[in-house]
Amino acid sequence: MAGNAPNAAALIESAKKAAAFQAVEDHLSPTDKFVGIGSGSTVVYVVEAIAAKGPSFSANMTFIPTGSQSKGLIRAAGLRLCNLDERPVVDGVSVALDVAFDGADEVDEDLNLIKGGGACLFQEKLVAVAAKKFIAVADSRKQSPRLCTKWKTIPIEVLPLAAPDVLNRLKAMGSPNPVVRSGLPSKAGECVTDNGMWIIDAPFPPLLLPKDLTAEVDGNGKNGAWEIGKLAEELVKLPGIVEIGLFHGFNGVQAVGLGKEFQAQKPVAAYFGTPSGQVQVQNAA
Numbered sequence: 001m002a003g004n005a006p007n008a009a010a011l012i013e014s015a016k017k018a019a020a021f022q023a024v025e026d027h028l029s030p031t032d033k034f035v036g037i038g039s040g041s042t043v044v045y046v047v048e049a050i051a052a053k054g055p056s057f058s059a060n061m062t063f064i065p066t067g068s069q070s071k072g073l074i075r076a077a078g079l080r081l082c083n084l085d086e087r088p089v090v091d092g093v094s095v096a097l098d099v100a101f102d103g104a105d106e107v108d109e110d111l112n113l114i115k116g117g118g119a120c121l122f123q124e125k126l127v128a129v130a131a132k133k134f135i136a137v138a139d140s141r142k143q144s145p146r147l148c149t150k151w152k153t154i155p156i157e158v159l160p161l162a163a164p165d166v167l168n169r170l171k172a173m174g175s176p177n178p179v180v181r182s183g184l185p186s187k188a189g190e191c192v193t194d195n196g197m198w199i200i201d202a203p204f205p206p207l208l209l210p211k212d213l214t215a216e217v218d219g220n221g222k223n224g225a226w227e228i229g230k231l232a233e234e235l236v237k238l239p240g241i242v243e244i245g246l247f248h249g250f251n252g253v254q255a256v257g258l259g260k261e262f263q264a265q266k267p268v269a270a271y272f273g274t275p276s277g278q279v280q281v282q283n284a285a
């Protein structure tokens, strides 16, 4: 019955769905109050999984979006919506999200992420760092030993006015051909983000982890090889860059020990659906 075999696109969709449903099952507790909902095609299944639990499960939950797509998903599912800046303040601090779920374009072996393939990286990072626990959901094509191996560019959100200078600076840092992302085929001209900014896609050679550094390789880009943390540090210093699609550093659980709550960009776990229907879970060490 080869004619009835699911095609590759259908297998990818079912892989995303399996990852999302398993992640929600494992990490959304009935007692959670504030839940971050990311952007992209995999997160659609996160919302589906939450809705499938029935209205009583989420009756006491409030959902925080990462952009207009995410807002629409929350509304369409009949879930309670609250913008990031509108959540309650307790003792002078906005309450932390109990958990946030989001997709990823590439995930390395230390759970660093590239995000922004759908131009939503800025609000996604704000929501991720506001969460005690961040969970990535994806299909297994996104798994990679080092970032910029499969997804070869870093999405960078920039002020449109600054784009020409940022492009020049990125070239000077060793990015061979950074480009402003086009809005085509759906929009003529540049891709404009939910924040009114543009996206630059900057290619870099595969990014090193701290453990890759040696006396010969210091990861500062001089030989074309950047270590993630060093590159991120240089990029965010560039005037005109609003945010970068590298999610790196430490996760929410480690952040508590470091006294750096609201600064954790990395997930505590990534869920990858495979075309064979399995879900592989990559937990933080």
Ligand SMILES: O=C[C@H](O)[C@H](O)[C@H](O)COP(=O)(O)O
Residues within 6 Å of the ligand: 038, 039, 040, 041, 042, 043, 102, 103, 104, 105, 114, 115, 116, 117, 118, 119, 120, 121, 124, 138
């Ligand atoms: O800007 C978009 C987001 O970072 C997405 O979460 C990311 O691109 C992954 O999207 P998808 O689940 O469609 O692969």
